[in-house]
Amino acid sequence: MxxxxxxxxxxxxxxxECVEPEKAASVRERLPGEAVSQELAETFRVLADAGRVxxxxxxxxxxxxxxxxxxxxxxxxxxxxxxxxxxxxxxRIVRYRRSGRxxxxxxxxxxxxxxxxxxxxxxxxxxxxxxxxxxxx
Amino acid sequence: MxxxxxxxxxxxxxxxECVEPEKAASVRERLPGEAVSQELAETFRVLADAGRVxxxxxxxxxxxxxxxxxxxxxxxxxxxxxxxxxxxxxxRIVRYRRSGRxxxxxxxxxxxxxxxxxxxxxxxxxxxxxxxxxxxx
Numbered sequence: 001m002x003x004x005x006x007x008x009x010x011x012x013x014x015x016x017e018c019v020e021p022e023k024a025a026s027v028r029e030r031l032p033g034e035a036v037s038q039e040l041a042e043t044f045r046v047l048a049d050a051g052r053v054x055x056x057x058x059x060x061x062x063x064x065x066x067x068x069x070x071x072x073x074x075x076x077x078x079x080x081x082x083x084x085x086x087x088x089x090x091x092r093i094v095r096y097r098r099s100g101r102x103x104x105x106x107x108x109x110x111x112x113x114x115x116x117x118x119x120x121x122x123x124x125x126x127x128x129x130x131x132x133x134x135x136x137x
Numbered sequence: 138m139x140x141x142x143x144x145x146x147x148x149x150x151x152x153x154e155c156v157e158p159e160k161a162a163s164v165r166e167r168l169p170g171e172a173v174s175q176e177l178a179e180t181f182r183v184l185a186d187a188g189r190v191x192x193x194x195x196x197x198x199x200x201x202x203x204x205x206x207x208x209x210x211x212x213x214x215x216x217x218x219x220x221x222x223x224x225x226x227x228x229r230i231v232r233y234r235r236s237g238r239x240x241x242x243x244x245x246x247x248x249x250x251x252x253x254x255x256x257x258x259x260x261x262x263x264x265x266x267x268x269x270x271x272x273x274x
Contacts, residue, residue, distance in 0.1 A: 012226075013204045013219040015238035024209035027199040031210065032262060037190040040256050044190075048182035053174040062164040067150045072161035073168070082150040089149075092259070101152035111259035115252060119177050122229070122248035125169060 046091035047115070051076055052084045059094065060113055064106045183228035184252070188213055189221045196231065197250055201243045 047053065051074065058073045059065060067085070071078045085105055088094040095108045107113060184190065188211065195210045196202060204222070208215045222242055225231040230249050233242045244250060 011219040011223055012233050012235070012240045013215055014240055017205055018203055018239050019205045019209050021209070023199065023202075024206045027195055027202070027206075028210045030198050031191070031194050032257070034187065034191070036257070036260075036262055037187040037194065039260055039262075040253070041185050041187040041190045043256055043260060044181045045185035048178050048185045050171065050174040050178040053178045053181075054168070054171070057168050057174065058164055061167050062160065065160075065164070066155055068154055068156045069161045069164075072156050072158070073165045078150055082148040086148055096149050098149070102155050103149045103151055109259060111255050114255045115259070116177070118248050118251045118255065119180055120169070120173070122246065122252070123173075123176050123180060125173055125176075 043091055043093075046087055046093060049084065051080060052088055053116070055081065055084055055088065056093065056107065056112060056116055059105060059107050060116060064104050066102045066104050068102075070105065180228055180230075183224055183230060186221065188217060189225055190253070192218065192221055192225065193230065193244065193249060193253055196242060196244050197253060201241050203239045203241050205239075207242065 047056070054074045054076070055070055058070055062069070062073065065073065067078055067081050070076075070085070071081045074081065076084070085094060085096070089096065092108050093112050094105050096103050096105045098104075184193070191211045191213070192207055195207055199206070199210065202210065204215055204218050207213075207222070208218045211218065213221070222231060222233070226233065229245050231242050232245045233240050235241075
């Protein structure tokens with residue numbers, strides 16, 4: 001990852017081997033399987049894009065929004081919106097419903113709101129203000 | 138992202154333009170700035186790797202662990218551990234202390250535990266069981 005030059009953040013490791021086999025075995029047996037780590041990493045990978053984060057933040061703020069509104073809100077093109085929304089759908093992060101000739105998106109579950117909120121708190125930012133999705137609030 | 142074939146998850150978009158300008162403006166003005174979306178995406182990018190997820194899960198389980206123990210627990214080489222721990226440090230996800238010739242890592246803040254727990258819940262898995270980091274618990 002290019003953002004972290006080697007010289008700035010040096011490797012830090014044990015200079016002498018100091019494994020505590022009992023502790024290591026105890027921790028290892030309580031870890032979820034490798035498939036779970038892989039699946040979790042995939043979820044974070046879907047979130048690891050500023051455009052997709054922006055779409056999710058827009059849905060956190062606006063409740064249900066159609067693709068046209070999502071494009072207007074995020075500044076992304078409709079094509080970029082549709083592409084990223086597809087990735088978010090595949091990651092079960094958003095869902096959609098079709099109404100006539102329009103498509104409306106919402107967040108798939110409450111976990112996503114929490115994921116973003118916690119991420120923002122970690123970075124020292126406030127989470128988005130709560131809204132009802134009503135255009136007047 | 139290769140995991141999502143185009144044929145399986147089609148693009149879904151509005152067939153007719155239906156922007157609600159007031160709603161879009163209202164949502165847009167409440168969104169965090171683009172720099173925040175970028176920063177949040179970077180945090181998720183650091184988490185978007187199965188090896189790094191495994192290191193974090195090990196620290197969630199084991200409390201403070203040295204690099205040798207982290208390698209034994211995760212099955213990663215010490216070099217891979219050190220490399221990934223450096224990326225996690227740069228993302229303020231773990232921190233370390235040096236003790237003699239060994240280096241011990243812990244999670245940087247409680248948000249990370251929550252991020253992983255919420256991610257696991259989103260995927261329908263239980264979070265790791267809580268432990269005190271004591272080798273006997």
